[in-house]
Amino acid sequence: MTAQVHDVDQELVQAAAHVARTRCRGDNHTMAAAARAADGRIITAVNAYHFTGGPCAELVLVGTAAAQGAYELDTVVAVGDRDRGVVPPCGRCRQVLVDYFPDLKVVVGTAGGLRTVPITDLLPETYVWADHQLDA
Numbered sequence: 001m002t003a004q005v006h007d008v009d010q011e012l013v014q015a016a017a018h019v020a021r022t023r024c025r026g027d028n029h030t031m032a033a034a035a036r037a038a039d040g041r042i043i044t045a046v047n048a049y050h051f052t053g054g055p056c057a058e059l060v061l062v063g064t065a066a067a068q069g070a071y072e073l074d075t076v077v078a079v080g081d082r083d084r085g086v087v088p089p090c091g092r093c094r095q096v097l098v099d100y101f102p103d104l105k106v107v108v109g110t111a112g113g114l115r116t117v118p119i120t121d122l123l124p125e126t127y128v129w130a131d132h133q134l135d136a
Helices: 010-023 057-067 091-100
Strands: 031-037 042-046 073-080 105-110 113-118
Touching: 010 031, 010 042, 010 073, 031 057, 042 057, 057 073, 057 091
Parallel strands: 073 105
Antiparallel strands: 031 042, 031 073, 105 113
């Protein structure tokens, strides 16, 4: 694991927190995510909880970004509703994020506060799907 730590994009954290506070309602939408696109835009999304395992906010964010023409994301953060603060991505999201954006940075919470780390630090010795595909 590398020990890289990057500055925390506070505007991004605030955007996700705002969406969590104002758009998450009830049990269906409990997490918000925000990402900084390579062009500087901030894209936001919320999860779509369902007992069958609906998508996390980070996965909805990947599709929302693409729908807005943002195919390169620089940094992502997820924030829980009801003032739960920054929540790290689950294992499935970590894998999807590293496959889509291998250079992505992720804001995570620690006992000492927030820090920004490479997605690869959250998924050491990762399986990279693209590395195992047959060349066409």
